[in-house]
Amino acid sequence: MSTDxxxxxxxxxxxxxxxxxxxxxxxxxxxxxxxxxxxxxxIWEDARATLSNLGPWHRRLRENADLVVxxxxxxxxxxxxxxxxxxxxxxxxxxxxxxDDLDLxxxxxxxxxxxxxxTYNIQGLVGGxxxxxxxxxxxxxxxxxxxxxxxxxxxxDLSHVGEQTSVDAIEHSARPVAITHANPSSCLEHxxxxxxxxxxxxxxxxxxxxxxxxPPLIGGADTSLDAWTEIVARSVDLLGVEHVGIxxxxxxxxxxxxxxxxxxxRWTHTVDYGASSxxxxxxxxxxxxxxxxxxxxxxxxxxxxxGFNENEVAAIMGENWLRLxxxxxxxxxxx
Amino acid sequence: MSTDxxxxxxxxxxxxxxxxxxxxxxxxxxxxxxxxxxxxxxIWEDARATLSNLGPWHRRLRENADLVVxxxxxxxxxxxxxxxxxxxxxxxxxxxxxxDDLDLxxxxxxxxxxxxxxTYNIQGLVGGxxxxxxxxxxxxxxxxxxxxxxxxxxxxDLSHVGEQTSVDAIEHSARPVAITHANPSSCLEHxxxxxxxxxxxxxxxxxxxxxxxxPPLIGGADTSLDAWTEIVARSVDLLGVEHVGIxxxxxxxxxxxxxxxxxxxRWTHTVDYGASSxxxxxxxxxxxxxxxxxxxxxxxxxxxxxGFNENEVAAIMGENWLRLxxxxxxxxxxx
Numbered sequence: 256m257s258t259d260x261x262x263x264x265x266x267x268x269x270x271x272x273x274x275x276x277x278x279x280x281x282x283x284x285x286x287x288x289x290x291x292x293x294x295x296x297x298i299w300e301d302a303r304a305t306l307s308n309l310g311p312w313h314r315r316l317r318e319n320a321d322l323v324v325x326x327x328x329x330x331x332x333x334x335x336x337x338x339x340x341x342x343x344x345x346x347x348x349x350x351x352x353x354x355d356d357l358d359l360x361x362x363x364x365x366x367x368x369x370x371x372x373x374t375y376n377i378q379g380l381v382g383g384x385x386x387x388x389x390x391x392x393x394x395x396x397x398x399x400x401x402x403x404x405x406x407x408x409x410x411x412d413l414s415h416v417g418e419q420t421s422v423d424a425i426e427h428s429a430r431p432v433a434i435t436h437a438n439p440s441s442c443l444e445h446x447x448x449x450x451x452x453x454x455x456x457x458x459x460x461x462x463x464x465x466x467x468x469x470p471p472l473i474g475g476a477d478t479s480l481d482a483w484t485e486i487v488a489r490s491v492d493l494l495g496v497e498h499v500g501i502x503x504x505x506x507x508x509x510x511x512x513x514x515x516x517x518x519x520x521r522w523t524h525t526v527d528y529g530a531s532s533x534x535x536x537x538x539x540x541x542x543x544x545x546x547x548x549x550x551x552x553x554x555x556x557x558x559x560x561x562g563f564n565e566n567e568v569a570a571i572m573g574e575n576w577l578r579l580x581x582x583x584x585x586x587x588x589x590x
Numbered sequence: 591m592s593t594d595x596x597x598x599x600x601x602x603x604x605x606x607x608x609x610x611x612x613x614x615x616x617x618x619x620x621x622x623x624x625x626x627x628x629x630x631x632x633i634w635e636d637a638r639a640t641l642s643n644l645g646p647w648h649r650r651l652r653e654n655a656d657l658v659v660x661x662x663x664x665x666x667x668x669x670x671x672x673x674x675x676x677x678x679x680x681x682x683x684x685x686x687x688x689x690d691d692l693d694l695x696x697x698x699x700x701x702x703x704x705x706x707x708x709t710y711n712i713q714g715l716v717g718g719x720x721x722x723x724x725x726x727x728x729x730x731x732x733x734x735x736x737x738x739x740x741x742x743x744x745x746x747d748l749s750h751v752g753e754q755t756s757v758d759a760i761e762h763s764a765r766p767v768a769i770t771h772a773n774p775s776s777c778l779e780h781x782x783x784x785x786x787x788x789x790x791x792x793x794x795x796x797x798x799x800x801x802x803x804x805p806p807l808i809g810g811a812d813t814s815l816d817a818w819t820e821i822v823a824r825s826v827d828l829l830g831v832e833h834v835g836i837x838x839x840x841x842x843x844x845x846x847x848x849x850x851x852x853x854x855x856r857w858t859h860t861v862d863y864g865a866s867s868x869x870x871x872x873x874x875x876x877x878x879x880x881x882x883x884x885x886x887x888x889x890x891x892x893x894x895x896x897g898f899n900e901n902e903v904a905a906i907m908g909e910n911w912l913r914l915x916x917x918x919x920x921x922x923x924x925x
Contacts, residue, residue, distance in 0.1 A: 302638055303636075303638040306641075306693075306697050307691055309697060310691065310694060310697050311693055313696055313697070356642055358641075358642065358645025358646060358649060359641060359642075361645060361649070362644060362645050362648070365648070365701050366700050366701065367700070
């Protein structure tokens with residue numbers, strides 16, 4: 256095991272980050288030797304606006320080709336790592352980019368998108384959000400979308416999705432799904448955290464939970480790294496060590512306009528800050544041990560201190576994600 | 591040489607068709623042993639609407655995978671031919687799909703689009719159309735678009751483009767360009783046919799003209815196949831045999847609503863039928879020798895009767911297109 260608690264050959268994969276991207280952030284990834292990051296390319300955007308997010312992403316990848324490389328298959332991750340680069344997985348935190356057009360699943364897959372969350376913070380065409388008072392479950396269109404995602408090799412993400420829609424999607428999906436950034440609600444009650452029922456269904460169907468560092472979901476900025484490792488430990492107890500990863504939700508360089516867009520989009524004119532509620536208007540303060548993603552390996556060191564063995568740390572730090580990505584991004588036979 | 595006048599190993603490539611597509615049309619291609627067709631996927635559509643044309647195209651290719659296969663490189667054409675399928679090149683007859691967003695050139699390239707005409711029948715953001723009374727030439731945005739197309743490997747098409755914009759684009763492009771479907775205006779004066787000046791510039795810069803069978807550009811449905819071969823012969827005299835191909839502009843199964851859309855889009859409420867003028871409101875009648883694309887090889891037989899030798903027929907029937915596509919679809923180094 257390396258001195259930072261992470262076995263040298265194990266991949267370091269962050270299951271979700273969402274920032275105002277620039278080269279400095281990619282340099283932070285390299286400083287942390289992060290091998291792979293799933294990045295958010297759309298939150299509320301429709302199809303047209305998403306194109307104008309993906310275009311600059313492809314340009315950004317090209318202009319920073321010494322640091323980052325697009326990953327469209329699991330096999331791209333070790334290749335990127337071997338060349339000292341971070342593999343970038345493009346993803347959506349909403350199904351808004353496909354609007355009501357089933358063909359757009361394949362269109363966005365062809366544009367490199369490999370993960371799509373079914374809903375963000377409000378009800379959508381495919382199902383209910385974790386913040387809705389009543390969750391209809393996976394809609395008729397939602398069933399089509401999940402099946403189409405299964406076909407092309409686009410991973411279903413349920414992080415912000417409502418309880419019933421999550422359970423429905425897990426059962427309806429022919430392939431394992433992801434919760435890229437959330438924690439067990441048995442650690443902290445929060446609409447964004449996940450019930451034992453959802454987490455156990457996720458694991459039973461081969462999925463992976465990315466334990467998050469997002470302050471409102473861990474108990475605030477004063478939560479210690481050791482306390483965070485207890486959240487991971489509880490997750491391992493619930494799901495099994497093969498079904499737990501990390502999705503920090505690191506969010507960097509956002510200004511006030513970005514925050515308003517991320518939280519309220521166009522759907523409300525009143526204050527609704529989602530996970531941060533109405534009480535906290537500014538972006539949450541992050542724990543001193545994770546103010547940037549650069550100390551990502553410290554999460555592994557913390558897990559080792561908590562008593563996880565070398566293989567378990569490697570599984571949580573990236574091997575579980577890599578297994579899920581490798582399988583989940585492979586199109587079904589015949590396509 | 592085979593009995594139909596086309597050497598057995600020479601590719602048969604149609605530089606443009608634009609139809610209401612279905613399996614029957616793909617069966618016509620196979621009946622004609624057509625190895626490759628450039629198909630129109632957008633005429634007036636903006637970015638969003640184009641996604642809903644490309645999505646069904648990818649579905650259509652999948653559902654008819656026994657007959658057709660997507661071509662994204664020149665090398666795909668002989669592979670398709672060897673497996674008894676027609677290689678399909680996706681193209682736009684307008685730059686409307688990229689709107690004012692330079693990044694969308696790469697976005698649509700990633701969606702498989704390999705040919706884009708700079709303007710259709712009206713002036714656009716990149717330059718003037720052949721029907722405009724005054725042609726500004728290639729605009730500032732147009733220069734960016736041509737350079738970006740050069741970079742990603744998307745072929746510039748000038749068939750409906752204005753005279754000055756065409757000359758500017760030929761000179762500004764670092765790579766050879768195409769006129770996929772037009773004839774020399776020295777054969778028939780028509781705004782859509784091309785001046786000697788444009789054609790000679792095209793050839794000097796390595797481009798290819800696709801001689802068309804579209805009735806208004808050849809003198810009407812009564813024009814004989816032998817008379818059409820004289821148009822090809824005149825083109826060869828002007829450009830050289832290495833710079834002439836065929837782009838039939840075969841247009842099948844369109845209904846009256848399709849015709850109105852193709853001709854008038856949303857830009858006029860008065861009658862303006864482009865190449866067919868205001869006099870002919872229905873779709874032009876095609877010559878009896880080309881009512882469908884199935885007898886494509888007969889065009890080669892006609893060229894052989896006209897006196898072209900085996901190598902010349904092969905060049906015109908497809909080898910020139912294949913050379914241009916192979917080079918033109920290859921991204922510049924470093925991408």
